[in-house]
Amino acid sequence: EDKVVQSPLSLVVHEGDTVTLNCSYEVTNFRSLLWYKQEKKAPTFLFMLTSSGIEKKSGRLSSILDKKELFSILNITATQTGDSAVYLCAVDGTGAGSYQLTFGKGTKLSVIP
Amino acid sequence: DAGVIQSPRHEVTEMGQEVTLRCKPISGHDYLFWYRQTMMRGLELLIYFNNNVPIDDSGMPEDRFSAKMPNASFSTLKIQPSEPRDSAVYFCASRRGAQETQYFGPGTRLLVL
Numbered sequence: 427e428d429k430v431v432q433s434p435l436s437l438v439v440h441e442g443d444t445v446t447l448n449c450s451y452e453v454t455n456f457r458s459l460l461w462y463k464q465e466k467k468a469p470t471f472l473f474m475l476t477s478s479g480i481e482k483k484s485g486r487l488s489s490i491l492d493k494k495e496l497f498s499i500l501n502i503t504a505t506q507t508g509d510s511a512v513y514l515c516a517v518d519g520t521g522a523g524s525y526q527l528t529f530g531k532g533t534k535l536s537v538i539p
Numbered sequence: 540d541a542g543v544i545q546s547p548r549h550e551v552t553e554m555g556q557e558v559t560l561r562c563k564p565i566s567g568h569d570y571l572f573w574y575r576q577t578m579m580r581g582l583e584l585l586i587y588f589n590n591n592v593p594i595d596d597s598g599m600p601e602d603r604f605s606a607k608m609p610n611a612s613f614s615t616l617k618i619q620p621s622e623p624r625d626s627a628v629y630f631c632a633s634r635r636g637a638q639e640t641q642y643f644g645p646g647t648r649l650l651v652l
Contacts, residue, residue, distance in 0.1 A: 469630075526595065528584075532581060
C-alpha cells in the first residue's frame, strides 16, 4: 500500500521566518509528487515534481524532490500571515494506466504577526 | 473556466436519510475523483472514473455509498442511509488524463446528526 508521511504535523512561526516542510513516501511505480495548499476550502495546486534535484520555484515558495531517499521538501521564505494553511503532499505511485493520488495528512502552518 | 463545481456546499441531515452530492468536472477532463476529508483520516480517495467508467472504488467505505457518472459533465455520490460518522467534507476533483494535476472543487460539508 502506498504511504505518504508529512512532518511536522503543525508548525507555528512568526512573519518573516523561513520554514521547511517535509514529505516522505513509499510507493510502487512512482510517477510524480505534488504539493497543495489548503486554506479553509479546497486544496489548490502548488507544484508537481517528477525529477530528482530540480528545484521548482514560485515566488517565496520552492520545492525539491529526492527520488533516491524518497522525500521532498517545501520551503517558504519570508513567511506572511497569508501563508497560514495546511500544506498537503501527494504522490502518484500507481504507474501507467492509473491516475490516483495518495495524500499525506498535511502540515498545518500558522504564521503569526 | 468555471473550475470543478460541487453542490450543495453545505448539507445537514438526520441519520438514516439519503444524501446526494453532485459534481461537474472541468470541461475536457476525462478523470473524475471523489474524496472524503476528516480531521482523523485526512484526505481519502473514495472512487474515481475515467471516461465515465468507474475504475477503482476500493476506497468506498461500504455499501451505503454509491457513485455514478452518467455523462462526462456530471457525477453523483450517494449515501443511503447516512450515519453520523459520514460527517466530513467531500471533494470532487478532475484532471485531464496525461497531466497529473488534479483540480479540486470547493467541497460539500456534510453533517449527519
